[in-house]
Amino acid sequence: MKHILALLILVFSATLSAQTEQKHIPVSKSIVGIWRRIDERKLVNGESIKIVTGDYKVINADGTYYTFATLPYETIIVQYGSYEIESDSTLVEHIIQNVLHPRLSGKDSPIKYSLIDENTMTVAWSYNLEGKIWLNEKWIRLPLAVPTSVSGVKFIQPGTQKH
Template structure:
């Protein structure tokens, strides 16, 4: 949990230089934002379950992006680069470096995307760059909120802590 808070502090600190309200990630209604990858699976009985991953994507208003991965004992940057929106459903990521899939470093990756609603985005990217194999992903926007509970520990608001 400490690593997730560290990640969020880094991300929010990076956005402090935005001059106008629409450039601030927490109030964005576009693809600009902090997103978390969600995996959905269908069980044998037909029940659908949602698996929350430790993968985060930060899409900045200045055309840059970062992907963070939270591991059990650390959080790392897995990928970073820039992006260009080509239409209302396609963009190209210019991957500067990807440490999890090094063959993607220095490549352009076409992305198909759609905002299901302001807090849910579906993307598809071609794994082999020829458009024959597409990876489909669902991402949810991180809310601007104080969690009610974190790792079983009740959070106290400032001013309510015992001295």
């Protein structure tokens, strides 16, 4: 429960800090938003499955970002910095600090990105910064939505109550 509370505080504070023409992250159609990484894996039978991770990225309208991870017993900020969009498919992250890959701290990381639709983004980044090894990731935008359940407890959706 502490992790969910920490996540909600983090998301709420990120939403408050977004200042653009659209004013709020939840209505953004650009890369500005709160994103969750998903992995797509192929099964032996060729079927594809999606695995939702605990990795999140908040891209603020003011040119800052941070990445955080929800783990079984804690939620941590993994990386933060600023970014500059260079074209409609490339940006550069100016990494201030990365705790998982400390050698990336203080470096610039070129990122290739593509918005598949307004809620799905693919990202490719070079682990070694020389562009020899590229990692491909898929991210989905967090929706503004009423939760349907938490830990098996179902919520009643607004407007669906019978009197």
